[in-house]
Amino acid sequence: MELEQLLVKHFGYTSFRPGQREIIEAILEGQDVLALLPTGMGKSLCYQLTGYVLQKPVLVISPLLALMQDQVEELKRFGEKRVVALNSFLTAHEKRYTLHFLEQYRFIFTSPEMLLQQQVQDKLAQMELGLIVVDEAHCISQWGFDFRPDYLRIGQWLSMEKRPPVLALSATATEKVMHDICQTLSLNRPFEFIYSVDRPNIRLGRMMFSEKAEKAEKAQWALQHMTTSTGPGILYVASRKRAEQYSQALLQAGVHTAAYHAGYGAEDRQFIQQQFLDGELDWIVATNAFGMGINKPDIRQVIHETMPANVANYMQEIGRAGRDGQPALAILLYADGDEELAKFVATNDLPTAHHVERYQQLQQQQLLPSQMLKNGEIGETAFRVLDYWLQQESVEQVVQRLNELVVEKYRAVDEMQKIITTKACIRTQLLHYFGQHLKKQPVQCCEICGIQYEDVQQERRKQVKDIAMMSWQQRLQQLLLGT
């Protein structure tokens, strides 16, 4: 059957979107593929349709449980029954059952951590997969080195002698991220489909604040702006506490708001996310926990209260605005010295040379290094990362690698800072960072080229504003200035 016929039969679409056909054909020819497509451009279809042609199971490695559940539901809506999420939502019994009949599923979603369990590996070794998909593949680079090392172990697993094609999917990737993906997954001369990362309908705004006045002025500006402009929007903040403070202040001003961060349980997060998707919230105030897998077309604004840790994150985060193609606005609030906090947060949880030494010392005494965890000498994440690297490399190499990671994180922050503080066109610089060129400059481009904010100014809040103004300013002072 022709691809078009399958497309209609299984998904009810009559034509492909840009890239889909090329990507699917490359996979069917047995090629590895690296595909960078903006969210909402039908990334999932690239492996979904392929699954029907191949008649062999498709394994999809996904970074978030919630994302897997969404994908499974989506396929079920299209009438597919042979689809499963192999993850910790399953009870022990369900997991055993699923594993036993794993080859009978057409689409298998799982996490890197689950994939690498021995029982799963054993089962997969007996199976013949048709395709391995790494969804949100930038996670390899973003998380693999210092947060979820199993993302790097996927690569080792993939270096098995006989493997099906690998499809790495992401929305945006810098050249470094692309390099990390290809390197880690040892993609074999992959077919690359790279869609422009430029989003011409998103204006790139930036507000500068002096260091001294930062706290007060920035918060005042942000709250003033959010209470008088159109949502729906996301305010990205650097800490959970600040997310709470801003959402409180906004609620005081009568704005429909919720905070979102990893401090909430899965249920709360799901609920808040759904409210936002349903249009019940004007603003969501979030840490970088929020966003992956969110495909809300009408987000009008994304504001950064402090700079993201790197350009890739910035691009991912602002890219959540204006998916519908209508004008949208991204504003980054910068104050001198913000980069210090970004650097600290980015490197704070890394294991140190001292940890390496201690680990080694315990090993030499025939003791379990994991007692560092129990003693509270090291965090869980740092321990896992340390454990991973010491399995790979010598002590000297690990110490050096950890130093390099810090340097790399600092450099990433510096690059972000440079792009938003220099006097050159922000859009041009961003695209250049992604190895691309600006083909046509939008009329409303960036802060440097000159943009207008007027269209987001909101009428209907005006009555609310006068009444609420005093109370939110007082509230703000309480919360942020402690006076």
Place this chain on the structure above:
DNA sequence: CGCAGATTATTTACATAATCTGCGGTGCGGTAAT
């Protein structure tokens, strides 16, 4: 690193300044404790 709030020191207070302490992002899986 930098900030805020708590604690301590001092020229023993209806007080102030110095110092200390805690806090600051992202998720998986499976186990222990409730």
